[in-house]
Amino acid sequence: MGRPVPEPAEMAQSDLLARFARGDMRAAEQLTDMIAPRLLRYAARMLGDPVEAEDIVQETMLRLWRLAPDWQRGQAQPLTWAFRVSTNLCTDRLRRRRGGVPELPEIADTAPGVEAALMQRARADALERALMALPERQRQAVVLRHLEGLSNPEIAEIMMVGVEAVESLTARGKRQLAALLRGQREELGYDDA
């Protein structure tokens, strides 16, 4: 199965940020297109709320723009930095709302018309629900690794833990996902596995 591969243009993100700091709005557009959609997917899965996720993305990008003139070449990639900021902002929001019942994210409808598409959609929804049931750190690791396609060292940098801890969190998260999805095997069409 194909895991999403990090965009090769990530290598140029620092250059784009430097260009933006010199007043190049085209560079800001390119950075936005590279980073913001991934942050949105991540934040929506962490929070289970697309509106809050948009706030997180906007706040993260604003911090990136403000930091641009002082950005040090050779430090973390802007994408990694942005994921770390989003992680912290999501954690703050989750702490604030602790005790409340998380809402499930609204997922954009991509024209389902056939049974297979509906099944895929049902699987995606089930996964979103299962993700929300995972402990926060496991959810972060699983989303970053398996949905955003980041490498373990990148995730370690974002979560500020060691690579071994990331591997452990990802493995435990995936095991728990399997356990959570096991009860829905038939309705999700997994009975053929």
Place this chain on the structure above:
Amino acid sequence: MRKTEQTEPDRSLAAARDHAPQMPDTLRQRILADARAALPAADPFPAPGARQQWRLAWRWAVPGLAGAACATLAGFWIGAAVPLAPDAPVWALAALDYLDGVAQPLMGMADPLAMEF
């Protein structure tokens, strides 16, 4: 069972990737508006460039240095060269005699320092 444990999350993860939330255009516009607002404003008093700095130095620092050099040379000449001139004591005594000639009729004495206030 083990096979199922490995397969179910992978298939669900693949489905979730296919149904990821899309980025709304309004959010993109908001982000870019923030970027425009965060752009560093043009400095009304920009720092001079290297060429301009050299021009300023040529206009102010070089004449200043030349003036300082001239003052140093003049000071050296007055302090060291003039007293060595052979006619300096004669010139100084003549000046004092002239002062005495002016002061005596006015003050009634040749040496004003002998007034004994």
